[in-house]
Amino acid sequence: MTPFTIETNQYLTQETQGFYHTDFGGVNLPNNPNYLYKLKNDPHHNWSDDWIRQSQEQLYRVLLIDLPEVQNHIGKNPLTICVVPRAKADNTYNPNQLLFKAGVRNAIITLGNSFIDGTNYIQRHTNTKTTHLRQPIDGYNNDGSNPYVGITNATCNISNNVVGKDVLLIDDIYTRTVNIDEDAIQALISKGAKSVSFYAIGKTVFNH
Template sequence: MTEFTIDQNQYLTQSIRGFYHTDFGGVNLPNNPNYLYKLKNDPHHNWSEERIRQCQQQLLKVLLIELPEIYNLLNKNPLTICVVPRAKAENSYNPNQLLFKDTVKGAVITLDNNFIDGTNYIQRHTNTKTTHLRQPINGYNNDGLNPYVGITNATCNLSNSVVGKDILLIDDIYTRTVNIDEDAIQSLISKGANSVSFYAIGKTVYNNQK
C-alpha cells in the first residue's frame, strides 16, 4: 500500500490524505488488479459466476489487510467506510454489477468493531457518463454528463448519517484527471463529515508517471 495526497483543486477545497493498493495501468501491467474489470461486469463481458467469485475473494483479501493498516495510520475510531457509486443510477444495475461495493461491505462487516458500514451512504439516482469506457459498446447507452463541479450532489442522495463521521471513501480506481473522486470527497465535507480520507485499489499510471 502507498500513501499519496489528493491536491486541492476546483472540485476540492482542501488537500486530502489518500492511499492506494497498487498501480493501475492496464491488463498487461505486472500486478495490475485485473479482478476489478470482472467486478464491474459490464454488459460486453460474459464472466462466469465462478470467475466473479474468485475476483471478489481477491479484492476481499486486499481489503482485510489494508483497511486495518489505514485505520491505524489515520487514528480515527470508529472509521466509517463509504464507497464512490458507479456512474449510472444504482437501480439500473444488476446485483452482479455492484460487487465492488458488496465486497467492501463484506470486509467492513468482517472487520467489525473499528469500522462503521456506510457503503450505502452515497447512492446515485441520476445517470452520469461512464468515464472508464474507452470506446462505445454496442447496445449500451452511455448517457449522462461528464464530471463537473457538484456532480455528486446533483446526481446522488447523501445520507445524513455522514454528519460528524470520520470517513474513509473508497473507489476501485483513482485517476487524477477525472475528478469524480475529488467531487465525492467534497460532497461529504460539505455535508458535514468530521474528516474524509480516501482509498483506491488502483491508481492510474499514465505517460509512465503516477
C-alpha cells in the same frame, strides 16, 4: 498500501490523505488488479461465475489487509466507510453488477466495530458518463454528464449519517484529472463529515 496526497483544485477545497493498494496501468501490465473489471460484471464481458468468485475473493483479501493499515495511519476509530457509486443510477444495476460495493461491505463485517458500514450512504439517482470507456460499446448507452463541479450533489443522495463522522471514501480506481473522487470527497465535507480520507484499490499510472 501506499499513501499519497489528493491535491486541491476546483473540485476540492482542501488537501486529502489518500491511499492505494497497487498501480493500475492496464490489463497487460504485471500486478494490475484485473479482478476489478470482473466485479463490474457488465453484460458485454460475459465473465464466468468462477472468475467472478475468484475476483471477489481477491478484493476481500486485499481489503482485510489494507483497511486496518489505513485506519492505523489515519488514527481515527471508528471509520465510517463510504463507497463512490457507479456512474449510472443505482436502480439500473442488478446486485451482480455491484460486487465491488458488496465486497467492501463484507470486509467491514469481518473487521468488526472499528468500521461503520456506510456503503449505501451515497446513492446515485441520475446517470452520469462512464469515464473509463475508451471507445463506444455496441448496445451500451453511455448517457449522462461528464464530471463537473458539484456532480455528486446533483446526481446522488448523501445520507445524514455522515454528519460528524470520520469517513473513509473508497473507490476501485483513482485517476488524477477525472475528478469524480475529488468531487465526492468535497460533497462529504460539505454534508458535514468530521473528516474525509480516501482509499482506492488501483491508482492509474497515466491520465485520461
